[in-house]
Amino acid sequence: MIRARRSLIALVALLAIVLAACGSSGGSKSAPKTSSTTGFGAAPSGTIVVGAEQDAACADWIDKCAASSWGAWMMQYQTMPRVFDYAKQGSDWVEVPNVAMAGMPTVTDVGGKQTVTYKISDAAIWSDGQPITSNDMKYTATQLASGKNVYDPTGYDQIESVATPDPKTAVVTFKKPFASWTQLFSADYGIQPSHLLEGKNRDQLMKNGYSWSGGPWIAKWNKGVSVTLTPNPKFYGTKPTVQKVIFKILADTAAQFQAFKAGELLAIYPQPEPSAIAAIKGGVPGTQAVYTADTANLEAVWMNNSRAPFDNKVVRQAVAYSIDRNAIVKRLFGDIGVEKPMQNLQPPINSRFADPNAWSQYTLNLDKVNSLMTGDGWKKDGSGVWAKGGKTASFTIESTAGNKRRELTEQILQQELQQAGFKMTIANKSADDLFGKILGAGTYQMTIYAQTATSLNPGLCAVACTSAIPTKANGQSGNNLSRISVPAADPLLATVDSNPDVQARITAGKQADRLLGDDQVSIPLDPLPNIVLWSDRIGGPVADNPVLSMFWNMNLWTLKG
Amino acid sequence: MVAYILRRVLYSIPVILIAALILLWGVRETFDPCAQFRTSRGGQASVERCRKADHLDEPITSQYWSWLTKAVQGDLGQSERTNADVGSTIATAMWYTIQLIFWGVLLSALLAIALGVYSAVRQYSVGDYILTTLSFIGLAMPPFWFGLIAIQFLAVGPKNWFGLDRTIFGFVGLHNGDSTGFDLDYVRHLVLPVLTLTVQSIAEWSRFQRASMLDVMSADYVRTARAKGVRRRDVLVKHALRNALIPLVTVMALDIGGLFGGVIITEKIFAIPGMGRLFLDSLQQGDAPMLVAWTVVTAVFVVLFNLIADILYGVLDPRIRLA
Numbered sequence: 001m002i003r004a005r006r007s008l009i010a011l012v013a014l015l016a017i018v019l020a021a022c023g024s025s026g027g028s029k030s031a032p033k034t035s036s037t038t039g040f041g042a043a044p045s046g047t048i049v050v051g052a053e054q055d056a057a058c059a060d061w062i063d064k065c066a067a068s069s070w071g072a073w074m075m076q077y078q079t080m081p082r083v084f085d086y087a088k089q090g091s092d093w094v095e096v097p098n099v100a101m102a103g104m105p106t107v108t109d110v111g112g113k114q115t116v117t118y119k120i121s122d123a124a125i126w127s128d129g130q131p132i133t134s135n136d137m138k139y140t141a142t143q144l145a146s147g148k149n150v151y152d153p154t155g156y157d158q159i160e161s162v163a164t165p166d167p168k169t170a171v172v173t174f175k176k177p178f179a180s181w182t183q184l185f186s187a188d189y190g191i192q193p194s195h196l197l198e199g200k201n202r203d204q205l206m207k208n209g210y211s212w213s214g215g216p217w218i219a220k221w222n223k224g225v226s227v228t229l230t231p232n233p234k235f236y237g238t239k240p241t242v243q244k245v246i247f248k249i250l251a252d253t254a255a256q257f258q259a260f261k262a263g264e265l266l267a268i269y270p271q272p273e274p275s276a277i278a279a280i281k282g283g284v285p286g287t288q289a290v291y292t293a294d295t296a297n298l299e300a301v302w303m304n305n306s307r308a309p310f311d312n313k314v315v316r317q318a319v320a321y322s323i324d325r326n327a328i329v330k331r332l333f334g335d336i337g338v339e340k341p342m343q344n345l346q347p348p349i350n351s352r353f354a355d356p357n358a359w360s361q362y363t364l365n366l367d368k369v370n371s372l373m374t375g376d377g378w379k380k381d382g383s384g385v386w387a388k389g390g391k392t393a394s395f396t397i398e399s400t401a402g403n404k405r406r407e408l409t410e411q412i413l414q415q416e417l418q419q420a421g422f423k424m425t426i427a428n429k430s431a432d433d434l435f436g437k438i439l440g441a442g443t444y445q446m447t448i449y450a451q452t453a454t455s456l457n458p459g460l461c462a463v464a465c466t467s468a469i470p471t472k473a474n475g476q477s478g479n480n481l482s483r484i485s486v487p488a489a490d491p492l493l494a495t496v497d498s499n500p501d502v503q504a505r506i507t508a509g510k511q512a513d514r515l516l517g518d519d520q521v522s523i524p525l526d527p528l529p530n531i532v533l534w535s536d537r538i539g540g541p542v543a544d545n546p547v548l549s550m551f552w553n554m555n556l557w558t559l560k561g
Numbered sequence: 562m563v564a565y566i567l568r569r570v571l572y573s574i575p576v577i578l579i580a581a582l583i584l585l586w587g588v589r590e591t592f593d594p595c596a597q598f599r600t601s602r603g604g605q606a607s608v609e610r611c612r613k614a615d616h617l618d619e620p621i622t623s624q625y626w627s628w629l630t631k632a633v634q635g636d637l638g639q640s641e642r643t644n645a646d647v648g649s650t651i652a653t654a655m656w657y658t659i660q661l662i663f664w665g666v667l668l669s670a671l672l673a674i675a676l677g678v679y680s681a682v683r684q685y686s687v688g689d690y691i692l693t694t695l696s697f698i699g700l701a702m703p704p705f706w707f708g709l710i711a712i713q714f715l716a717v718g719p720k721n722w723f724g725l726d727r728t729i730f731g732f733v734g735l736h737n738g739d740s741t742g743f744d745l746d747y748v749r750h751l752v753l754p755v756l757t758l759t760v761q762s763i764a765e766w767s768r769f770q771r772a773s774m775l776d777v778m779s780a781d782y783v784r785t786a787r788a789k790g791v792r793r794r795d796v797l798v799k800h801a802l803r804n805a806l807i808p809l810v811t812v813m814a815l816d817i818g819g820l821f822g823g824v825i826i827t828e829k830i831f832a833i834p835g836m837g838r839l840f841l842d843s844l845q846q847g848d849a850p851m852l853v854a855w856t857v858v859t860a861v862f863v864v865l866f867n868l869i870a871d872i873l874y875g876v877l878d879p880r881i882r883l884a
Contacts, residue, residue, distance in 0.1 A: 049737075051733075055834075055842075057642050057643040057644075058643045058644045058645065060644070063644060064598070064607070064610070064611050064614070065640075065642065065643050065644045067597065067598070067601070149614065149644075150610070151598075151603070151607065152598075152601060152603035152607050153603075154603050203644065207643070207644050207645065208645060223645070223650075223653065223834070224653070224654070224834025224838070224839075225734055225735075225832075225834050226734070248733050248734055248832065249734075249832055249834070250733055250734075250832040251829065251832070252829055252830055252832070254709060255709070255712065255732065255733070255830050255831070255832065258709075258712050258713065258716075258717050258732070259732065259733045261717060262716060262717045262720055262727075262728045262732075263720070263726075263727060263728075264727070264728065264731065264732070264733050264737075265733070430591070430592075431596065431597070432591070432592050432593040432594075432596040432597075432847060433593075433596075434596075435596040435597060435599040435600060436593035436595065436596025436599060436608070437593075437596075439599060439600070440599055440605060440608075449600065451600065462604070470605065475605065476605050477604055477605035477606055478604070478605070479600070479604040479605075481599075481600070
């Protein structure tokens with residue numbers, strides 16, 4: 001009798017679990033569904049669950065702990081007002097005013113100084129009903145220029161003063177012409193609420209999450225578990241139509257794809273690693289996908305121009321002619337339709353400043369390799385490796401250990417270079433060693449890593465001007481880690497970084513690109529494509545944004561079924 | 562007994578402190594949490610700012626002493642990765658791990674004891690052979706593999722095969738939405754990670770229980786009880802099992818102590834923000850304050866459960882006297 005009762009209880013429990021599974025979820029309904037895209041007068045409904053590969057480290061966007069892309073995508077861009085959004089016009093990405101602004105800022109010259117006037121929208125308010133004001137911009141600038149625990153004050157340290165003639169107008173005066181002014185108060189840090197933070201410990205109040213917002217969502221952070229976004233009822237733009245968006249932290253790529261296939265997650269944004277691409281190739285029914293090479297990333301094979309054998313331009317060029325970059329990119333990303341290599345050293349979002357063909361002459365051409373090397377006095381030794389003056393054309397590549405994509409790239413490079421008469425040894429290091437010691441000290445010959453732009457301003461001189469080479473004189477502070485030294489390009493690169501005239505910057509950028517390409521300072525590879533995957537249940541304009549990610553317009557998403 | 566406990570505790574303190582110092586030195590030598598900023602817009606300046614903020618420019622002994630003097634006052638410092646309070650971060654992570662361990666140990670213990678007793682009582686039967694085979698498979702199966710297989714065949718598979726609206730068992734975190742309570746959704750999400758955690762424990766403990774049971778069942782006092790006409794069930798439960806449990810309990814106590822730091826694989830696969838995942842995330846970023854505190858906390862638990870195991874052995878078996 002007792003046994004029978006126990007069996008019955010077990011059966012009922014199992015049945016309950018199975019019946020629970022027969023309900024609908026992944027996204028769930030808790031209110032009548034509406035189809036309004038503005039949300040006015042219609043209650044938001046449904047929950048969208050999204051997979052996040054990483055948790056935010058902290059929510060104080062000014063602090064170094066906030067140098068986390070996912071933190072920005074999940075929380076910062078959803079809650080912090082900013083000056084600019086980023087849109088594609090024709091073939092170029094450009095800044096457009098965010099809904100928090102009344103229009104494009106205007107740049108003028110006042111007393112010989114560059115001055116930018118920002119007009120904040122009259123409708124722009126924080127979630128507590130207080131207006132977003134010019135004092136918020138002044139507070140943000142002050143915190144970044146001189147506050148505590150600041151990640152990177154670049155740009156804000158160029159500001160001489162911020163005037164606030166009225167609550168909706170901020171006038172920023174720069175110490176000297178600053179071409180990259182559009183990166184300020186935008187995707188980097190946004191605009192902070194002075195009425196909530198001024199005079200207080202900003203880091204303490206924000207780092208573990210905050211309940212206010214100046215964007216379409218209010219974020220609730222359950223550390224290590226999830227970030228839940230609920231609509232900001234005071235948002236002055238298009239209000240969200242879904243009741244909740246939940247980012248679930250799931251670092252394991254295999255588990256993430258399984259959860260996506262099973263409907264536990266309705267959208268994911270995986271890194272373009274071989275494991276993710278293999279999972280996509282296996283098929284994901286009931287979903288939609290966008291694979292885009294239009295990103296803020298550039299992965300390149302960087303050569304140390306100050307170290308043999310790459311201190312020799314002929315060798316640099318010959319190595320470039322030894323490589324079939326088309327084949328490499330096709331091998332890495334062909335399964336998602338990205339097959340063309342980059343042809344300049346700028347990420348796609350800065351393409352308007354770049355020459356689209358600066359590196360296009362460097363295709364696999366072993367005859368060219370032979371003529372360049374023999375013309376420079378090299379001969380192949382007994383093992384088929386180029387040699388000159390008792391030294392062989394051998395070198396070591398040091399990239400980040402454990403990165404499967406880069407390891408695969410190195411293997412392909414090694415084979416191709418061997419055929420051309422170059423001996424490349426692979427000796428990968430930890431990211432900390434590579435970025436903390438080796439690149440800065442210049443003790444490497446060749447490496448692979450990606451640069452990611454955080455704005456539509458190239459910042460070329462910082463990475464390619466001769467004056468930016470890390471030396472003892474500048475305290476090893478330069479960012480020209482490849483030790484690129486093309487003196488003719490220096491003034492052009494400086495123009496790109498400092499001239500407020502956009503057209504002049506574009507012209508100079510293209511000219512500089514051609515010079516750098518002719519000198520073959522390094523080898524651009526691929527744009528590290530973005531992968532956007534979402535369920536058919538999500539409607540609305542789901543699209544990638546190279547700076548703000550696929551989640552930039554979630555307030556316009558809808559949930560079907 | 563009290564003297565024994567005090568002695569064990571006192572011996573453990575210098576061990577833990579030395580382990581913390583070695584770990585701090587090792588992490589500092591291996592990782593540079595500020596290196597990631599080298600290729601940022603701020604470049605070397607950002608790196609320098611970071612190093613100054615995290616006191617990385619001070620000697621290792623100075624860093625350790627600074628940590629120690631605050632730790633004895635209850636301040637375990639701030640995470641270099643998140644700026645969060647280390648103590649509260651560990652406490653939060655510990656809560657998730659405790660949930661997994663509690664249910665895992667409960668399930669493992671019940672099943673292992675039942676299977677071990679059955680195998681011993683039905684020695685060399687078909688059932689015994691089947692359970693032995695399954696135990697060896699369980700012992701050989703790597704948890705990460707089992708976890709992914711479990712997701713595929715117990716969650717994703719049934720959903721597709723039977724056209725269900727959602728999976729029977731969840732496998733992302735411990736709840737579906739952002740709820741936190743003990744409900745059916747929690748149970749659905751608990752099944753697979755607990756199974757993954759317990760498969761090796763059940764295999765190992767059931768083997769141990771079988772051996773222990775067989776040992777006890779051949780003892781003189783058990784034979785005497787049978788000869789006196791005591792019911793078979795009472796012989797097994799009151800005489801044999803109670804004594805056979807003694808070594809198993811001590812083994813379990815030792816294993817539980819290790820589990821507090823060792824659920825990394827399970828937590829990673831099922832996205833549970835427990836101690837294992839905290840360790841992995843901190844190690845990948847070289848977050849020294851978090852790693853040192855994590856090690857100290859885990860070491861304390863290991864020492865504690867080792868001590869519990871020794872004490873339990875003495876309590877359960879009056880023949881044992883701790884000296």
